[in-house]
Structure formats: C-alpha cells, structure tokens
Amino acid sequence: MTERAAGTPRFRGRVRRPQVLVIGGGLAGMTAALAARRAGASVAVVAEGAGVLELASGCIDRLAVPLDSLPREHPYRLLGMSVVDEELAAFQRVMEEAGWPLVPGGPVDGGATDVGPAGAGCVDGGPACVITALGARRPTYLVAPGMAAPPPGDPIWVAGFRGLRDFHPAVVAAGLRGGDPSAPVTWGEIDLPGSPEDVHPVALARQLEDEDYRREVIERVRQIRPRELGEGATALFPAVLGLTGARAVQDAFAGALGMRVSEILLPPPSVPGLRLAEALRRAVHRAGADVAIGARAVEATVEDGRVRRVVTAGPGGRITYEADAYVLATGGLLGNGLTTEGRSVREPLFGLPVTVPEGELADARFLPEEGHAFVRIGVTVDGRLRPPGFSNLFVCGRTLAGYDPYAEGCGGGVAVATGGVAGAEAARLVAGAGGETR
C-alpha cells in the first residue's frame, strides 16, 4: 500500500526501500545478498520458506563432468570458469569469516579431518568427495567441516548408532569395499544411552552438543573401537555430530578415539544441509542484510523494463519493497520459483519466458548420465544475468535454464557463481545510478 493512509498524514504503510531486493533465500539468493552487501548496497532478502539448501549435502559442488561437455546455455558458459572460480573463492572467504570454513578437500590445519594437502581428496587426486549412506563416494568441491572422505585405500572404520533411522554401518561398509573383500573397511555399532528405538538425526545432533551426553556416547564408541587401527585410520560416523557446534563435537570424537573422524551424508532430514543453511543465514545477518522468511513475493510492478516494486504476502501482511535493483533467486521447480499451471511451467512473479528443452521431459532411465530435460527448464538470461527486456533485474540459481545440477555435479557452484555475479551487478547498478551505498 503506497498511498498515504488518510488519517495518518505521513505514514506510508508497509513500504520498505532497500537498494537491492533479493527474492529467495537459498544458496544463490544469500550469496547475492552477501555480494551486494560487500559492494556496499543496502540489502533485504525475502523468502517464502527454507528449502532445497537444507536438503542438500552441506558442501558446494563445482563440476563433476568435463567442462566441454556442457552446452552453450549452461550458466558456467555464460559466466566463464574464471569468474566461477573467483566467486567460489569469495564464498569460501565469507564462510571462513563466519566461522564455518568450507575447504576444497578438507582443512589443512591438522584438524580432525585433515586428509593432507588440499585437493588430495577422493579418487586419484581428483576433487574432494563425501561419503553417502550407500557407501558411495560422491564428488564435491568445497567440503563442510568434518565431511571430507578419506583417500581410497586408507583404513576405515564405520561406526553406527543403533536406532538412528536411515543409517546402517554395514551398508556403508559394503559400499566402500566395492566388492573387494580384502579392502580395509570394518564396521561397528553402539546402543545410544537409553537404547531409543527410533532416533531422529536432528534430535541426536542436538543431543550430542550436550557435553555429558556426548561423553557417554564417546565412551561407548571407544569400547568397540578396533584396537589395531592407528592414527592413519578414519572413523566414519553418520552426519549427526552436532549442529552449529559440529566442529567441537567432531574434534571431541576424534580426540577421544585417536583417529581421524569424518561424517557420512544421510538422506533427509539430514544435518549437514541444515548446518550450512544456518551458517549462511548468520553470515548474511552479520553482513547487515535484512532477512524476512515466510514472505512469498506475489506481485511485481514493471514499467519500461524497470522493476518498480515487488510485494510480498505472508501471515505478516503484504509488504511493498521499492528497490533500485532486484535479484530473482526463487529457485527452480523444486524450490517453487518456477510453478506449474496444468502442464505448463511458468515463472510466476515477473512472467519471464521459460525455456523448456525439446523432446521428452524425462528420460526413461531414472539416473541417465546425461540427466533429465525437465531439470534444465528455466529462464534464459544474457551474460550479465538479465532476462530479456529488463534493466534492473538479475536472475540466478535454479531459476536459470540450461543445467542439471545432479548429473553435472555443479549445483552449488552455479548458485554461488550466479548469485555472486547477480548481487554484484545489482549493487553496481545502484552505485551507477548515483544511489549512495550505505
């Protein structure tokens, strides 16, 4: 509501005026907010809910397939890999400052998950890996604290907590062995205090942050720790070793066991994604951006290619944002930034044209190497991430067309790179328009 309230001469109602409005609070949106703040603009972030970031691995992927296999429309091609790597490095710095270091291959400071020089990681010196609940090695790039997989061939002991849902150390061990019965992989299980039957991973993670409870659990684990494993071995635990205080919990386990400790990614509800989402949110707060969750952007006013205002609606009411530049980071189909109407896919806020790849929406195989067409649906943009016909709108993350983050192993990288660029472009627009940055 921007008209003057009749009975109140000067109060304009729920109208806010950040310089940059970021629509969407996922990885791309938050990175855009950080970038815009770094460049000195005032930033507000609005988001409908939490979401895809929590569900993911808590690590940032870069690229798991050859670069030249990517099509022309791929966001990496739009930006160029040197820009992508710059943004990833910037993101790494921000998270380090926020107390949640994400490092290629794991930390090199001799911490609990030191696996040697950065990049020594996973398979033949390739990118870092995390271990999944099937015992598979899944490549990634920036690894969350305590999640780096030990190099193949290192002795591994998989430790489980009986009653923890969706985890069985035998299955992880079998996967890690990869059919080789002589592989140095063993496993064990303890009962948690109280022998609970059905433990929620987030509940257990929270409990392990309590010193007394943790001491008890560590003692039980120590009892069954195989004697013959030395410092060069790694103990793999399900990823429940704490929430925000995960590093301290991981270190406590590592110290008591005298082994490296690393975590195994679980199916949702999974803790590492939650940790990253919360760390990111703290970083954005620290940077001084305003974050409102629970407010879906429902209306946009555009005049001559300039976005004038965006209205969010939620239980708190309708709030009008009049910003100078806007970043659209609402996600793709999964994040609900692209919606379906009957059988067609739309971008509902600005009505941006949505590019749908030719041919069948989905491959007959569930996990085709080339990925699925429907995952690549999105909005097409120019090299500065602007959709056609708009001068102050930038699009980033899963809303963009042209990539399959799961098949290509590039989800985090695209979000961080396009988010960073979108945020910087938005701030540059603000500065260029003569708006003083604050």
Place this chain on the structure above:
Amino acid sequence: MLQAIVIGGGATGAGILRDLALRGVKAALVEQGDLVHGTSSRYHGLLHSGGRYAVKDPESARECAVENEIVRRIAPFAVEPCGGLFVRLEQDDPSYAERWVAACREAGIPVEEVDLDRLRREEPLLAESVREAYAVPDASVDGWRLVQGNVAAAEALGARVLTYRKVVGLLMDGSRVTGVRLRNVATGEEECLEAELVINAAGAWAGQIAAMASVPLNVVADRGVLLVYHGRLTSRVVNRLRKPGNGDIFVPTGSVTLLGTTATPVPDPDDISVPQEEVDELMRLGAEMLPMAATARILRAFAGVRPLFGSRSGGNTREISRGFVVIDHAAEHGVQGLISVAGGKLTTYRLMAEKVVDVAAAHLGVTAPCRTAEEPILPPPDPAAIQRLIHLVGRDRAQAVADRHPASLPEIAGAIDQPGGRQIVCECEQVTAGELIGTARQLGSPSLGDLRRRTRLGMGTCQGGFCGYRAALLLVREGIIEAEQVPSMLAGFQAERWRGVRGGLGGMELRAAELNYALARAQLAMEPLPAGKTVEMIELGGAGND
C-alpha cells in the same frame, strides 16, 4: 502327480486354482512374474455393477451384477464398497441416459437417481455441468489382495504356486499336452512340470501359450492408459453416463484416485508404454467430469493390456465383447490336455474360473460341485490378532493392516509386536516395520517390489524416494538380505517407481520427480541400473494399479 497346472497368476488363474483346490484337485499355478503381474494389477480397479455394459452388452451386465454381489461377500478384504455414480453432463445425450436406466433395470442392476443438491454436497469436485446422476453398486477392488487371497486359500488346501517361472514351452506327447517347461526368470534354470491337464489362463499372453501347442487363439492385446491422482478426488466411483469411451471413469482406491482409460490395440502383450497423447487425452476428458483433474497432482501413469477375445482383429476394439470364452482344445482342435480361457473382466473372475473348472473337472473325472460362490475366500480375521493390532497401532491402522494381510494376520501382528516393529518405514502410507518383516519372511528372498505389492510401501506421496532405502536397511538389519545387495535392490525399485512417475510427468509432480532424482543422485549417489538390465529383470513385477 499333479492333476492340473494353471498358467497365469492373475485373477482368473488364482480363482481357478482355488476352485480346483476346493474340488479336491491336486494343482499348481505357474506365473512368469510376481503374482498379479499382468492385467489384474493394471486396470482401474472397478468391481462392476454392470452399469457400463447395460446398453451394449446386457449379458455381461447381468453377469457383473450377480458376481459383484458375490465378490463383495466372499472377498470383503479386497473390496472397498464405496458405491458408484453415473453422471450425465450437459453435453451428453439425454436419450442415452434414458436407455441406460431402462437397460440397467432390465439387467437387474439397482439404479437410484441422485438429487443434484445432494450430489454437490457429497461430491463437491464434480463439474457444474452435471445434469443427471444415478447411484449404482460399483465398488473398488484391490486386484493384488484379491489374487493373494485366492492364492492363500488355495495354498492352505495344498495347492502349489511357483512365481517368476515363465512358461517357455508345452510338453507334448503327440497331440496331447502333458505339462509345461518353465524357465526360472531369476536364475535362468529350466525345469519341467507334468500334469494331466494344463489350463491356459495367461490373459494377454494366452495366445502365445496356445501357439506352443500349435493351436490358434486370437487374443487381441488392447492397451489402456490410467492416471493415478495423488489424493482422493471422489468418495465413490464416478462414471460418465454416455456411450463407453475413453477417460470416462474415476475410481477412488485407498488414498489415491484412478482415472481411466484409453483403448489402443498393440501387437505385443508386454507393451505397457504410456504415450503422452493418451495422458493428455485422459486429463482433458477427465476434466470435463471433474475440472480439478486438469491441475491436481498426478502421481503416476501406467498402462495395462486387456486381453480381448475376438474372431476379428483391428477395428474398434471397444466393439469386441468383453464376455469370455472357455475353449476345450480337445473338442475344438483335437489337442488333448489343454483348456484355455480368454477375454472377460476381473469382476467376473470367479464365474470364469467356475466355468473353466467345470470343463476341467469333467476331464479329470472329478464330481465335487463348485463352492466358490458360497465359501468366503478367507476366514474372517482372527479376533485375537485384531485386538493385538489395535493395541499396537490403534484402531484405524489396525483395520488397514488387516485388509492388507488377510491371510497372515497373526504372523504380521506378531512381527509388529517385536521391538522396533511399530516403527513406520513408509510414512506416506503408514506401513510399519513389522508388516514388512512379516511379509518378507513369508517370501524368502523378496525384492522391494514384492514387498511394495503386498504392503503399499512406496505407493504414496513420495513414491519410494524416502522409504525404499529405509526398507532395504530394515531387511539388512533383520538378516533377510546382505548389505551388498542394497544398491542393486534400490536401483531396481527406484527404476520401477520412475517408470510410472515418468509416464504422468508434467504438472505438480515435476517437483517431486526432481526431489527423488536429486536425492538418489546427489544424496545417496545411487547406482543406475546396470547396463543391459531392464527394470523387469531386477524388479520382476508389475507396476500398476497403485
């Protein structure tokens, strides 16, 4: 020495096996996949009142009316007596409606006109353009439970059932059929089984079986597509009151709603592909009756192949009678030891079985009368087991569990009563660990699909994205499978679930599809199916009617 071998583990075959067993015949059933692999699990699940045949095929209609009442009585565990409606839309011919009402009455089908205000209250999602509505005793029947119940009853009387055994040849002694040659689909091993009489109840494959004895049997494979909607859109079966055609029926079954169907003759009875045009056509037609069908979430789409018996092929397959025939090949073609049954529909399975077994009994010199119309298939659920279940999972869920496991309730209740037995594995359908373990122990070496077909694992909102993995872990914990088997079991389970999800993809389900794909790829790093393996080879089973 076996007296009879029944080929085909669908409704007809299972019904025949039970009837044989009740009449004291020593019999075995062989089935190429899991039970209910074929059409009986891949149709709309309607227990016909007969209304759909009243005008065009009054004899079928009459049969349906009678058998509907019988099936409800003998198989209450498999029937949801939701009732049915026929609704005429504004654009449908009112004179057809008149003829229909008269024809129903003629055929003995109870028909009652429903006042439109009451209709709007009870079925609020139906289109505004409904002009007339009639209630009939349609019901929704669960093909799996029906077949599993018949099989359990037959096994209790000494019959044998061999699944995952494909008939690759008939044993012949001159012009006499003496048995079957089977190939174990999982191991590739072949074995022979001999009997006095072979009964060909192979449904859409019946023609292929008959050809093994060089006998002609013209079974037309007619493929129909069905959509599975995520929620329950109607409380009753809703038919369109016009000449039977495509996309004219909604059948609620449990927590989902089926919309069907189409009719396309196909040369191959294994062709269960789902053409996009037929999906679109179904949505368009369905939306005429129920507008939300255009936008509501579609979980899956699947196809089933109807086995139609007709002496002419091609043309409009709806014109071929859905009545059935029993062919005594000795009389017809001079080939002894082989009887075939073709055509028909699930609602009249018991009648078909009766007619077949009458012919078989005559050959075998068995004089015991048929009792399948009177005898309930299974005894009522053990009250002690029910009480135990109520105590364990509450009254609501106790009924659901009892319906799912009518033949083995005490064992299932016992398994749920073990430590951890009450843990919910499939949250969408509230399937407990005890149900899965109890079922798995009865099967020996089950795939996740075998468990799904018996417990509804993975048939709800998440389509197995979360619960497939959890179920596999449970089987490892119970020592039913090895840890090393988990990746390939999961790959097969997910591939089969994907087949159905992909068929109906578009609309709201795209998000769920992306989530399951993301979890499999990025969170679990699940392996794809090994190259060269098909879903069938790993999953071994049907995927429909869920």
Place this chain on the structure above:
Amino acid sequence: MINEYDACLKCTVCEMHCPVLRVAPEFPGPKNGGPGLARLRAAGEVAELDNLDLCLGCRTCDTVCPSGIRPAELIAVPKIARVSRKGLRLREWILTHTSLVGPLAVRMPGLTNGVLANRPIRWTMQKVIGIDAHKPMPKYANYSFRSWFERRPSPWKDRPAPNGKVVYFHGCSVQFMEPHIGRHVVEVLEHNGFEVVLPRQKCCGLPLIANGDLTSAAGNGRYNLQHLREWAEQGIPIVVSSTSCSLTLKHDYQHLLGLDGADVVAEHVYDLSEFLMTCYEQGLLRTDFQPMHERLPYHQPCHQRAQGLGLPAVDLMNLIPGVESWNLDAGCCGSAGTYGFKQEKYEVSMKVGEAMRDALIAAGAPRAVSDCETCRWQMEYQAGVKAVHPITVLWEAYGLGDAAK
C-alpha cells in the same frame, strides 16, 4: 479440500526445523501429522495420530515449508473437530478464559496472586485439573491498563498530533498483568507525534484457537473487528504490542476463522516493532535517544518470526547509541502460551526451551528482550534472566522514565 496437502513433497524441511521433534520423538512431526495425515484422513484411512497435541503451535513449519503447505493448521484439524463435538475440557476452559478473571483480579491482586502462588493450591490444581504446578502463574497488577489510559489527560488536547492517530491493541497481558508496558507503548508513540486511540477490545482469541475452540475465538474476533473496522477504513494503523495478538489479527482472523472484514482490518495491523522500524525508515521516528551502553540479547517470538518481518526489534534497539542487540537465534522458548502450563506438556515445553535458556545464560547480560509476554515469563523462569519488551528499552532511551519523575 484436496489442495491443502497436494503440493507436499515430504521433503522433511519442516521436520528439520520443528522444535518439538528435536526433543520428543513420540511427536509425529509436522510432515506426518500435517499433510501426511490430511491425505490419509481424506481417504478415510486414518483419522488421527497419537501425540499430535504435542504441537506447540509455533508455526515454524508453516514458515519454512517450500511448497506452500501449512502443516500447523492441518495438525490442528482433529483437535478442532474434537472441541466442536465435545467442547473444551475444564482445564482448557480455565486457561483460555483468564481474561474473564482479569477485571476481578486487578481489584484484588494480592489475593489472586497469593492464591495462584500457593504451593498446596497449585499441587491440587495439578492433581485435579492438570495445570502443572512447577511453573509460576503470571502475576496480576493492581490496576488495568485501560483504567490508567482513560484517567490520564491526552497531550493532544490543544493541538493535533503531527503524525495523526494510531490505534493500540493491547492484549490481555498488558491489560491485566503488565500495564506498565502499555504505558511505555503510549508514551513512546506520543513522543513520536502520534495520538493513541484505544477502541473497545477483548482478548484476541489466540488461546482459544490454540486449544481448538474456533467458535468462541470467532466470537472474540467479531467483537474486535467490529471495533477496529472504522479505524482501519480510515487507514489508521493498528499497532499491537503482543506478537501472538498481531499474528492472530493479521492472519488467523482471515484464514483460520474466515471472519468478515478481517482482511480490511489486517491490512492495517502492525506489530509494534515493525511499525516503529517502518516509521524510522520513512523518517518519522525520533532518534533523540540517550546513550545506553548495554548488551541486549533478544529472543524473537515464534509468532513474530512467523510473520516474516525480519528482526525489527533488534534493528530498533540498535538505533540507540551504545546498545548492542542481537538475536539469540536459539529456537522456540517452549512456553507456547497455555501449552507450558499443562501437566503432560510441561516436560516437553522445558526441553524445547533448553537451547534458548543456554544461549541466554551464555550471553551473560543482566537482562534480555522479547516482544511476547509468555516468552519473557519463560526466559525468567528457565534462565533466571529478567526480560523486558523492546518498547521498554526505547522508553528508557528516550528518557521518558525521567520525565515521569
């Protein structure tokens, strides 16, 4: 209706954030208890799950769902159905009608507070009707807020307020228990050039909604809307100092109770901190604060977080020179209104609030801030840290306390 659960992906994001699931595994959780159960209920398969009532009503699940589902509303369906069939139980009736006791209690607060603090009486209450004996009842004041407001002379008798009128919806706790907060609200608003109007009003009805009695809540709602409507129609802002009241007026009246005219009023309802911060952004807020040099840890009430406003209270307090205020970000306090007073829920309530308690103690500040009264009472009870409303901090910073002396 089909749409309420159709979009749910079972993604578990709601479960990850649910404060009850973290401490009470017997709770089905927002995913299973909300859209999961709604779907099975529509199919006639399952009517209710055990322990659904452990839901705090914090609406965190509603806030974080990426699919637009409202699990908290769906979880409440069986409870609402039960209450509409059988009515409220005695204990729930007592806990939700404290505003009836109010007018009497403020006349004899000593007696009332004495009775409610008396241990044997509390143990009896626990045994007989299940109100937990541990948690102290909030104390009644010896005057009502309205009586104070109506007695004082208006500062705008001789000239119109430069910024016009605002309506103040005070809520039960200000009216009967903490009228001084109401005074702070009025004086800060007046200091900033607003004329405060106090229409007739009664309990917003949230305790009734939370306990499933939508019919009675609707009665309260209609009364409040009737008296607020004329002001809303003039575009006059309605500021609300209690965050549960503001959520109820903004959202529940429209979407849970479906009351006529609720949308018109909701458009003009503001959380107090939201309103003042918006005023600041529009250049309407005086910043003549005296420096305060204080660390002020802040606990955001769940019902304010559910409104998607950001952190206006923290931003406001940080305008005061020398103040360092930050959001503890430690989850729900666990009190959840009437919930924490119920015997079978007391343990869960305390466990839920442990993270906040620990964060509060670790903050090591002499006092803390929160806009919700039950949060403040829980902070004092669990962590032993005094808690004030953000408006009190502003009132102090403006030196309005000194003016009174």
